[in-house]
Amino acid sequence: MMMTRNKNIILSFYCFLLLPLALAAQQQKASHSLDAYLQTKGLVNVSSLDRSIHADLKYGTTDNFTKTVLYDSLSGIYLHPLAADKLVKAQKYLKTLHPDYSLLVYDAVRPLSVQKKMYKVVQNTKYAAYVANPSRTGLHNYGMAVDLTICDKQGKALDMGTPFDFFGSAAGINREAELVQKGVLTKQQVKNRELLRKVMLHAGFLTIRGEWWHFNAVSLTEARKSYKVIE
Missing domain, CATH: 1.20.5 (Single alpha-helices involved in coiled-coils or other helix-helix interfaces)
Known part of the structure; x- marks a missing residue:
């Protein structure tokens, strides 16, 4: 006993x-459950290709316009292999121009489930008009878009004139000279944006007019025709 x-x-x-x-x-x-899911969908963790690319995944924190954690289980930068290769090419080109600079990623693939969550969070707020309805898929949902900036060797983001996800004309890229004349942007801020565009365009990315931080690896038409949405 x-x-x-x-x-x-x-x-x-x-x-x-x-x-x-x-x-x-x-x-x-x-x-790491979302990481594992994205890997099953054939997406690539960019860090496995180039560890020098920095990440500050804003939607994995409350430091974003929704003030809500949207990625509750994501630790890496995930993109479609085509977009990931282009991002690595952009980083390498940036390093040839400015060895102390690196790309700093704010958002990459955004699964449709997260888009639905974001859309729901902003309803009845001032941001409702800025978040796409999940029924209309965007390039983030394919892992074909990336939101990013450039940071220095201490990891501090260069001054681009507005924060990431700023909703206003100063975030656009098509009237920068005019905004400098009006004192909304400085010449150095525009110079920093031009550097970001230079390296991203060199790697084969496409710009959009309204957001200095957003770049597409392919057109939305091509994505809808040739690639699968990440649910």
Whole structure:
């Protein structure tokens, strides 16, 4: 009887020791669940191609316009292989121009499930008009778009005149000279934007007029014709 009791005490002691380890393993697995899902869809973790590219995934924090964590289990920059290769090419070109600079990614693939979450969060807010209805897929949903900037060797983002996801005319790229004349932007801020565009265009990305930080690897028409949406 005493031996059985001692065995139970020992077993309970080991369970007490192992429980935190089991919970930690479970949490680690959960924290990478979106990463694992994206890999099954054939997307590439950009860090596996070039570790010098920096990441500050804004939607994985509350530091974004929704003030909500939208990626609750994402740790890497994931893109379609075509877009990932272009991003690495852009980084290498940037390094030839400015060895101390690096690309700093704010957002890459945005699964449709996250787009739906974002769309729901902004309803009845001033941002509702700026978030695309999930029924109309965008290039982020294919892993074919990337939002980014340039940072220095300390990881500090260059001044581009507006923050990421700024909703206003100053975020656009088609009236920069006029905005400089009006004092909305400085010449250095525009110069920084031009550097970002130079390296991204060199790598084969496409710009959009309204957002200095957004670049597309292919056109939306091509994506809808040739690639699959990441649900």
